[in-house]
Amino acid sequence: MSSELSLLAVKTLSWDEFAAALAPLLSPETRLRREEPLATKTTMRVGGAARVYAEPASIADLQTLLRAAVQRSVKVLLLGRGSNLIVPDEGVDGLVIGLAHDVWAAFEPRSDGRVWVGAGLRLKNLCGLAAKAGLTGFEFLEGIPGNVGGALRMNAGAMGGWIFDVVEEMQLMTFAGEVKTLGKSALHVDYRHCAELHDAIALGAVLRPAAHADAEAINRQIDVYRRKRHESQPREPSAGCVFKNPPGLSAGRLIDECGLKGEHVGDAEVSGVHANFIINRGQATGADVLELVRRVRTRVRQVRGVELEPEVLLYGKNWRDVL
Ligand SMILES: Cc1cc2nc3c(=O)[nH]c(=O)nc-3n(C[C@H](O)[C@H](O)[C@H](O)COP(=O)(O)OP(=O)(O)OC[C@H]3O[C@@H](n4cnc5c(N)ncnc54)[C@H](O)[C@@H]3O)c2cc1C
Incomplete structure (x- = not known):
């Protein structure tokens, strides 16, 4: 066996051992899998x-997963709805944790007028449930295809609002397994970023609705936003806006002005509808997307002298290592 192959065999064995050691420590409701495909x-x-994927069914199981990962120096990555990620073709050397179990998807209005939302709740469901409960202020989240955890990590925003505009408290778990509740003034958030979630897991948040209104009026506003999105965004698979808007500029307009709409590498293509979206025409690979990101950045730098920074995340890696 070549030394490269034997190294691979050792690594495979150690991932198998890691998963096998974890399994008996977890409740039967928690899902644990080896080599779980992430593309879908x-x-x-x-x-x-x-390499290892888990959907914990309780706080205790989440703590068990984290403890085991820390003990073996295994990298931990959170996965929400995967709507802001490019997964590399080689996958991810780590423990990927998805809060996909129902237990994380709470929507609980409180007697003080605020509402607790779990990190696993889809933003679409948040909007629908808030409308049903007659609570306004969350309509701008309609159409962002993530869940609450991903939206908190990314400080997701649209239509002039950010999720942290409506957050009053956030609950998180550190990678040491400690649960903490932080008030808004303790949080460091800015454009597509929440510093407290770099090395921690969002468990949920307490949101403050703007007001009460009837469900029909709220749904009408949601429809307005939905239509706006349908007109301005591609329907094909994508990860949303690829680049951050440079201060005072629109990344989409810069890319369009460089004549890049329709530029493609394999099945990865700069959308003709919105130039800041890269779409997957069907068979794109991670490598195709990365190459197209490089190409777009280079052209915008050469033509307009602007360095675009990715907004989408390269899962398990740093863009600066591949760009
Ligand atoms: C068609 C389309 C339209 C979009 N429109 C918008 C838009 O208008 N505005 C906008 O802001 N974004 C938009 N996005 C991007 C994306 O939907 C948002 O960034 C969303 O908030 C990501 O949520 P997610 O659950 O998919 O997170 P993921 O993509 O799964 O993860 C994003 C990051 O959050 C981390 N993460 C996930 N869950 C947790 C958790 N519980 N605790 C800590 N970290 C966690 C992940 O590790 C990763 O670093 C769009 C995307 C698409 C495909």
Whole structure:
């Protein structure tokens, strides 16, 4: 066996051992899998597998997973709805944790007028449940295809609002397994970023609705936003906006002005509808998307002298290592 092959065999064995050691410590409701494909868990639909993947069914199981990962120096990555990620073709060397179990998807209005939302709740369901409960202020989240955890990590926003505009408290678990509740003034958030969630897991948040209104009026507003999105965004698989808007500029307009709409590498293509979206025409690979990101950045730098920074995340890696 070549030394490269034997190294691979040792690594495979140690991932098998890691998963085998974890399994008996977890409740039967918690899902645990080896080499779980991630492409179908993302909106871009590219990339490889998670060496180990878990969907914990309780706080205790989540703590068990984290403890085991820390003990073996295994990297931990959170997965929401996978709508802001490019997964590399080689997959992810780590433990990927998805809060996909129902236990994380709470929507609980409180007697003080606020509402607790779990990290696993889809933003679409948040909007629908809030409308049903007659609570306004969350309509801008309609159409962002993530869940609450991913939206908190990314400080997701649309139509002039950010999720942290409506957050009053956030509950998180550190990678050491400690649960903490932080008030808004203790949080460091800015454009597509929440510093407290770099090395922690969002468990949920307490949101403050703007007001009460009847469900029909709220749904009408949601429809307005939905239509706006349908007119301005591609329908094909994508990871949303690829680049952050440079201060005072629109990344989409810069890319369009460089004549890049329709530019493609394999089945990865700069959308003709919105130039800041890269779409997957069907068979794109992670490598195709990365190459197209490089190409777009280079052209915008050469033509307009602007350095675009990715907004989408390269799962398990740093963009600066591949760009
Ligand atoms: C068609 C389309 C339209 C979009 N429109 C918008 C838009 O208008 N505005 C906008 O802001 N974004 C938009 N996005 C991007 C994306 O939907 C948002 O960034 C969303 O908030 C990501 O949520 P997610 O659950 O999919 O997170 P993921 O993509 O799964 O993860 C994103 C990051 O959050 C981390 N994460 C996930 N869950 C947790 C958790 N519980 N605790 C800690 N970290 C966690 C992940 O590790 C990763 O680092 C769009 C995407 C698409 C495909």
